[in-house]
Amino acid sequence: GDSVTQMEGPVTLSEEAFLTINCTYTATGYPSLFWYVQYPGEGLQLLLKATKADDKGSNKGFEATYRKETTSFHLEKGSVQVSDSAVYFCALSDYDMRFGAGTRLTVKP
């Protein structure tokens, strides 16, 4: 069945460092891809999405490009801030939504 695999955490970075969180997927159809973020004590929030190949989703300085040839949707940010500390989930939806295991990011000042 459809599934998502994202890099294991935790990831610890210094403020202003470059961030990459890897996400690859397996799907038989043409899913939409998402990144969600979960701040401490809160529910998951949609961060960005892409609905077809080569689409780039972006929000709050984060970006991810839907790469069909490599079945990937890696999350990137050029300069992270302490406030970006959270758990990030990659997800896909074709018929049903499938979430990755989550990657915890800690940004230190």
Added chain:
Amino acid sequence: DAGVIQSPRHEVTEMGQEVTLRCKPISGHNSLFWYRQTMMRGLELLIYFNNNVPIDDSGMPEDRFSAKMPNASFSTLKIQPSEPRDSAVYFCASSERENRGNAYEQYFGPGTRLTVT
């Protein structure tokens, strides 16, 4: 829009007691999902409804868990009797879903933190 509303936000109960968690989805959304999140098992889908009908309850851990959606604006997740291993954060989420089945992004509520002692 108020977003997905869950109540209570925190629940502490003793083993053996009945627990009822409540969810109000976003108006106009026709799919509703219940998730459980723990450190050990991560985010698990328990059950989801489409147009108030349960579609897949294969994630419900055992018969002690039950969920209902009597109308488009309300759902409950009940645990009876509760056990300490049920302690977790329970999330409700809602989304639109086209009739042909393509899922849209899900919007999550703030969660209910359940502690069973």
